[in-house]
Amino acid sequence: MLYGPPAAGKDTVTSALTAVDDRYVYFDRLKAGSGKSSGYRPTSADHLAQLHDRHLIVYANERYGNIYAVDSPRLDEIIIAGRVPVVHLGQVAGITALRTGYPARWLTILLWCPRDITRARLHTRGSSDLEERLRVWDETQADLAAAEPGTFTMVLRTDQRTPAATADLIHRTLTGDPHNVPPLREPLP
Template sequence: MSSKQGVILYGPPAAGKDTVTAALTELSPRYAQFARLKVGIGKSAGYRMGTMEQLRELEAAGDVVYANTRYGNTYVIDAPGLDAAFAAGVPVVHLGQVDGIRALVDGYRADWSVVLLWCPRKATADRSLGRGDKDTAARLVAWDATREDLDAHPGAIWDLRVDTTVASPQDSARLIDHLLAQRAGAAAP
């Protein structure tokens, strides 16, 4: 088991990945959201904006751990970005694809805690509209894709499952923090 601990938050759009990550960073400054490299347009907050040339360079060096395309953009988890994130503390990586989890767990050596954050489709719609998203319809398509992804991978193993319509962001953060403390204790000599 690696001494580097990281958190993967998996779930559909508006399940609470950003909100739970914010609660984690309030709980402890060692947590920080991993800023994926984004090649495309639109929202830049929380991303490292990049170019197709940068993506090609990462691919040529074998430094792309996982990449996916959604909303017309390409989102990249890269080894140099992960190296920097681990040097700073405990990265919290947001994913919406089981294949992304597998690629990250298999492709970057660390002690990854995988957390399923879930909410019903209606909660995604309500939260998306409530926060003023202009692409709620696309987020509901992504919710459907996440549900299909889960159904297609019934053997996916979660270290923790949280229904974000029941657990508050602060309670979710405490559960995740406790999980990491348990895993660190189990790994201690």
């Protein structure tokens, strides 16, 4: 699980992970709503409700006027194929939901960058909703402050290491390769 505020590097680190080992696969969440559909499995709110009624939704949240969901059938599909799902989350409640609702050997990684770096990254990628995403950054920081100790296996600053170095560290930690693994908890600003 990759947790972090907008523009912390979840997509970039996931791309780097898939370059390290093709067993890693981005978990494409279900999305009901409008806007960007790339990277999601578009669906309807009615379909999500049906899946929820059948206890197939592990976690769902609303953000940016949309509903996003992690479903157990897609997790099953990835894991049965011998692959490693990389799930992006922006709420600590999602981490808890996945740990309790879909027991597995989860590695929980907080990807972090300061707010000014987030602003610069959002500006560079041409985000049209900059202020809303910065508000979400603030919400993520507050959510993080309420997280239980031990919520994260790793805390990594994406403004202090390259995506490739971050992916390599995650891969070595997941595969148990202890050679030169740096500290897994980097200080937050």
